[in-house]
Amino acid sequence: MRVDPVLLAATEPGGQPIHYAAASGVFSLSWLVIVLPLAGAAVLLLGGRRTDRVGHIIGTLAAAASFVLGLVLFATLLGRDGDDRALSQHLYSWIPVNGFQVDVGLLVDQLSIVFVLLITGVGTLIHIYSIGYMAHDPNRRKFFAYMNLFLASMLLLVLGNNFLSLYAGWELVGLSSYLLIKFWEDRPAAATAANKAFYMNRVGDVGLALAIMFMFATVGSTSYADVFGAAAAGVIGYGTLTAIALLLLLGACGKSGQFPLQAWLPDAMEGPTPISALIHAATMVTAGVYLIVRAGPIFDGTQAARTVVVIIGAATILIGCVIGCAYDDIKKVLAYSTVSQIGYMFLAVGLGPAGYALGIMHLVAHGFFKAGLFLGAGSVIHGMDDDQDLRHYGGLWRYMPITWVTFGLGYLAIIGFPGLSGFFTKDRIIETAFDKGGTSGYLLGSIALLGAGITAFYMTRLFLMTFHGKPRWSSEGPAAKHPHESPVSMTGPMVVLAVGSVFAGGLFVLGHSLQDWLEPVAGTGVEGVHTFSPVVLTLLTLVVTAGGFAGAYLRYQMRPVESVARPDTEVSLVTFAARHDLFANTFNETVAMRPGQYLTRFLVWLDLVGIDGLVRGSAAAIGGLSGRMRRLQTGFVRSYALSMLGGAVLVVGALLLVRAG
């Protein structure tokens, strides 16, 4: 059954008819945005070793071309009317069966174009960075091929005009992420981390797949227009709507590393650092936020699911912050920081239309500063001969001035230094959380505020331990280190991203520019009563942030830092728990993995003993029986004659008995 969305919306008095204009002009080329990086990946993968020498150039050019096309689309969108900026392009019919129609199409609108620019823009910068970072890797071509594949998948995810295209992109980014995490597959840790990421993502993907099946069953279509039209018209029952929303949320949690599926993301840091920056900080892990904002009309209809989103966001903020304080591995600290920042985005989008635009703003700002931080971390790791331990750094600012400045700007942006991007976006999220009102509003606001304080603490700790204090490495002896600044191809993107971290936030927030831009998609929040006046809240946030900074400064700058972490037996219970990921891995292992293994073992046993036993047993039984039975074939003709006589007598006797009866 295909439901006409316009018809549905028309029957509902308050419902806005969902109408996407047909793509024409430059928009009919929007498929090229996806195909360009895909072609890059195809050339590099099929070309094999022959393309080794130019692989990085082809890959970077494909990404850059995609970015330029994205810019053209964006500029053209700017020139259009505010209500007429959603353009849908029908590409082809994927599954044209009677009563079951799946069309593949693209949707260029205010939301997807923001993502296109973020993905291709940051993607291109990281491609350029990787030219330098992976210069000595024999498989650099393959690396660029996978990165291009990732770009194409991620663009398909955000540009599809139906949930099935989104799902295809969703699975493909999972695949690219898997391939890139285990890029150095000769390291057992990387191979294991890739498998872990893949498995944990499957858990979420099952949720997304089930949600799509629900849509098929209730609406008969997965296109955004049909599903959202049905949701807005109230065709889908509350229970079904909540189920769909919660299943979508499960998918979002898996991809975005949110509680309870957060444990894979820190392990994914085994991949090359540019990958951590691109996939596991700036773009792929934010796909969950995109999904929730995109499916806004579904979440609008179900308060229950929205409450769960908020709870997950708040819980993840704290989990990420607390664990981030305990790790000494620079990339793992940044990974948990990503987890907690995405928690902020979930919190924002869980607050409803008031928070959608805020979540996206924080997402874009985070894309800039976190990618910059990861690239900076990569530069430090590069200069320190692949050592990732914060306790082996110290005083590096003198040796890596550009990295120090760019990393510093990203660091100031993430802790919310006034005027930088994180300050605007995070502050607004905290404000909106308090404005929710009631006990829950105070609770959520306090958690977000506390999170801001802890973020300031662990990021300051990271920054000071890396760039300041006394050097805890030696330039002599067997473990000599010679820290040096990275080549221009690496520092260039870092500078661009640092500039973005500084200015992005202000550009988004001042004059509500991004909020207004997203309004047709994300809706607008009702201007409610402020729990606190914004000025007071901003000051409060600054005080909390300063407190976190001061705590870290006193502990890691005024006092010397040990070059060896204290053993688990000497640290507090909280640190111990945080060092062990708050026992998330232990929990997953005991609750999911071990029982799964036992189940598998039981099933193998059942198969070997039960099923195989049945088959082999019956064969053996028949074999044994026939072994005995063949003894009857004695070879004595007269005994055969006797048995024939006996048989005949039996038959005749039986006949007589039946007749007599």
Place this chain on the structure above:
Amino acid sequence: MNPANYLILSALLFTIGTVGVLVRRNAIVVFMSIELMLNAVNLTLVTFSRINGTLDGQIMAFFVMVVAAAEVVIGLAIILSIFRTRRSASVDDVNLLKY
């Protein structure tokens, strides 16, 4: 004459034939016993034909005779060839086809 007498005779002949097949070792004698059984059956068929006043049994008896004649030819040929190779006509010696 009472037709039951023919049936009794037929039963006697059949029993003698059966016992002969079961107890005798010489293949020729076993063969003759089989013929005896067949002819006992023939006698029964003819008797019932007479009792019922139809010709079915008699036709059947002719068939049995024809089949028995053909069977005798083949059977005797087999027995002869066995005798030529083994110098014996005992059915108990022909026991190669067994488990």
